[in-house]
Amino acid sequence: MSYVGPDFDPPQPRRSRRGPLTVAIAALVPGALAGWLVWQAVGDDSGGGSDKAGAASPSSAPASPTASASGTDDSRPSTSPTSHSPSTPSTSAPAGSGPLKGKVVVIDPGHNPGNFRHTSEINRKVNIGTNWKECDTTGTSTNAGYTEAQFTLDVARRMRTILQQQGATVKFTQDGDRSWGPCVDERAEIGDKAHADAVVSIHADGSAAGNRGFHVILPASVHSGAADTRPIVAPSRDLGERVAGLFVRETGSAPSNYIGDGTGLVVRKDLGGLNLSTVPKVFIECGNMRDSKDAALLTSGAWRQKAARGISEGIVSFLRG
Numbered sequence: 001m002s003y004v005g006p007d008f009d010p011p012q013p014r015r016s017r018r019g020p021l022t023v024a025i026a027a028l029v030p031g032a033l034a035g036w037l038v039w040q041a042v043g044d045d046s047g048g049g050s051d052k053a054g055a056a057s058p059s060s061a062p063a064s065p066t067a068s069a070s071g072t073d074d075s076r077p078s079t080s081p082t083s084h085s086p087s088t089p090s091t092s093a094p095a096g097s098g099p100l101k102g103k104v105v106v107i108d109p110g111h112n113p114g115n116f117r118h119t120s121e122i123n124r125k126v127n128i129g130t131n132w133k134e135c136d137t138t139g140t141s142t143n144a145g146y147t148e149a150q151f152t153l154d155v156a157r158r159m160r161t162i163l164q165q166q167g168a169t170v171k172f173t174q175d176g177d178r179s180w181g182p183c184v185d186e187r188a189e190i191g192d193k194a195h196a197d198a199v200v201s202i203h204a205d206g207s208a209a210g211n212r213g214f215h216v217i218l219p220a221s222v223h224s225g226a227a228d229t230r231p232i233v234a235p236s237r238d239l240g241e242r243v244a245g246l247f248v249r250e251t252g253s254a255p256s257n258y259i260g261d262g263t264g265l266v267v268r269k270d271l272g273g274l275n276l277s278t279v280p281k282v283f284i285e286c287g288n289m290r291d292s293k294d295a296a297l298l299t300s301g302a303w304r305q306k307a308a309r310g311i312s313e314g315i316v317s318f319l320r321g
């Protein structure tokens with residue numbers, strides 16, 4: 001997704017920020033630390049850019065990635081389910097023991113590397129409750145051609161490894177195992193049908209150079225058509241605040257300097273993936289692919305491991321209360 005925002009505020013020094021997020025982080029650290037120690041014990045803290053999660057670094061970019069200036073992708077229920085590709089959502093190996101035993105986490109890697117080759121399919125409109133929107137979008141990319149779809153799948157796979165080690169059952173909306181999509185309505189439906197305890201949709205933004213940092217997108221209260229987010233607004237905010245706080249702690253990234261007023265949190269009602277969710281769900285835009293400094297982070301395997309850890313810790317914190 002991308003936003004056209006004010007040209008840019010100078011990045012804030014990380015240590016001096018004293019916004020609501022700082023408070024949230026302070027409140028979360030003790031619990032997070034406990035989880036962190038567990039992760040240390042299972043030995044997944046090399047941070048060295050390895051692709052342990054099985055997410056090989058994508059090596060080829062689509063011919064002409066275009067910035068998805070139209071914003072996040074999500075939209076909704078199609079009236080023609082048969083038009084979806086027949087693949088089934090990927091499921092993790094059986095959950096073992098661990099603090100998240102019995103918990104179901106759905107990870108939604110935003111976009112699909114194949115969307116670039118299926119423009120007619122992804123441009124089809126689906127109903128997101130409030131209105132109709134494209135089935136999916138291509139996503140954005142860095143100026144050098146590393147695509148958002150490659151990024152999201154890599155981070156998602158790293159998260160799966162971490163969360164499975166905690167005992168969670170992890171499902172994906174797509175795992176590079178289908179040629180395009182799914183549409184945003186189906187992405188939401190996968191979380192709903194799994195009765196997920198938490199869903200996180202992974203993205204990176206395509207905004208103007210100079211715009212930096214991450215933000216977490218929370219569902220607005222929407223009650224229109226097939227959309228009724230009222231029951232999930234509060235728990236999704238809780239999930240989102242924890243994800244934001246722990247993402248900061250693990251990556252050292254600052255909250256977005258171009259949206260969210262420095263809180264790292266944004267509420268939206270135009271995303272089908274949120275509008276159609278019946279379970280706690282947030283999106284995270286991990287950084288701005290069109291900014292060279294953020295792009296340097298997003299293209300680093302070591303940084304993606306930190307990002308995956310931060311998001312996963314946020315989920316663990318939410319699920320453990």
Ligand SMILES: [Zn+2]
Nearest residue numbers: 001110203204
């Ligand atoms: Zn996106």
